[in-house]
Amino acid sequence: MQYLTQLLISGLAIGAIYGLIAMGFAVIYKSTGLVNFAQGEMTMIIAYVAWTISTTVGGNLLLVSIGAIIAAIVLGLVIERVVMRPMLGEPVFATVMVTIGLAVILRSSINFIWDAYPHGLDVGFGRDIVRIGNIGVRTGQIAVITTLLLLLVAIWAFFRYSKFGVAMRAVAADDRTALLMGISAPRVHAAAWAASSVIAGIAGVFFAISYDLSPAMFQLGLKAFPATILGGLDAVLGSGIGGLLIGITENLAGGYLGSGMKEVAGFVMIIVVLMIRPFGIFGERDIERV
Numbered sequence: 001m002q003y004l005t006q007l008l009i010s011g012l013a014i015g016a017i018y019g020l021i022a023m024g025f026a027v028i029y030k031s032t033g034l035v036n037f038a039q040g041e042m043t044m045i046i047a048y049v050a051w052t053i054s055t056t057v058g059g060n061l062l063l064v065s066i067g068a069i070i071a072a073i074v075l076g077l078v079i080e081r082v083v084m085r086p087m088l089g090e091p092v093f094a095t096v097m098v099t100i101g102l103a104v105i106l107r108s109s110i111n112f113i114w115d116a117y118p119h120g121l122d123v124g125f126g127r128d129i130v131r132i133g134n135i136g137v138r139t140g141q142i143a144v145i146t147t148l149l150l151l152l153v154a155i156w157a158f159f160r161y162s163k164f165g166v167a168m169r170a171v172a173a174d175d176r177t178a179l180l181m182g183i184s185a186p187r188v189h190a191a192a193w194a195a196s197s198v199i200a201g202i203a204g205v206f207f208a209i210s211y212d213l214s215p216a217m218f219q220l221g222l223k224a225f226p227a228t229i230l231g232g233l234d235a236v237l238g239s240g241i242g243g244l245l246i247g248i249t250e251n252l253a254g255g256y257l258g259s260g261m262k263e264v265a266g267f268v269m270i271i272v273v274l275m276i277r278p279f280g281i282f283g284e285r286d287i288e289r290v
Contacts, residue, residue, distance in 0.1 A: 028192050
């Protein structure tokens with residue numbers, strides 16, 4: 001029982017990281033109708049920026065957090081303005097290919113700006129062990145699960161009750177009609193990219209705090225994308241929950257069936273679910289979801 005509990009807690013922790021990145025995917029898709037295949041690379045870039053700030057300010061958690069959030073907002077806005085805005089009105093396939101090219105550029109920039117060696121992000125928090133009964137849990141694991149749950153509530157309230165959240169949903173549904181109603185599509189797109197970048201950055205920083213920072217971090221995006229599909233590409237909250245499900249499934253498969261099954265268990269789960277619900281657990285055709 002103790003082994004199962006440990007697997008579930010570890011699965012929830014890594015699943016929360018997947019869920020955060022998956023929510024970033026869903027925010028952009030829900031607001032722009034596009035899939036950003038550079039989400040994992042954006043996660044990695046912000047984590048490296050946080051590490052650079054940490055080595056400069058001596059691991060001050062507050063300064064690292066503020067600096068990482070600002071860097072994430074700037075990165076999201078720059079990508080939207082310089083790369084994505086000129087693609088407005090272009091075929092979806094071409095725009096998706098642009099995000100793939102962006103992913104390659106961001107991934108390669110790690111070796112040019114930093115290095116290829118692993119690093120630990122030390123902010124005096126995250127790797128301490130808290131005992132819950134006979135189970136040892138890292139403070140970083142508790143924090144990332146809590147952060148995901150708080151973000152789920154905040155984003156649900158944002159899309160349901162704020163005027164800008166409704167505007168984002170309107171632009172995703174029909175940007176031309178939204179424009180006739182006085183909604184600025186470029187402004188909505190910029191906000192979506194900035195928000196997605198911040199969410200991805202939070203995931204990257206938590207991963208670097210709890211584990212290690214390396215150029216292989218971009219693979220988190222590959223793990224999180226199935227979570228988005230599982231929860232529903234048009235469902236932000238569903239994507240977050242999908243991340244938790246993928247994390248738990250991978251950990252249980254790796255713990256009981258062998259490490260080789262850990263890499264495929266999530267994809268097997270996706271195939272089974274999509275055969276029953278082609279739009280994901282929480283996604284629905286022609287119905288706006290949060």
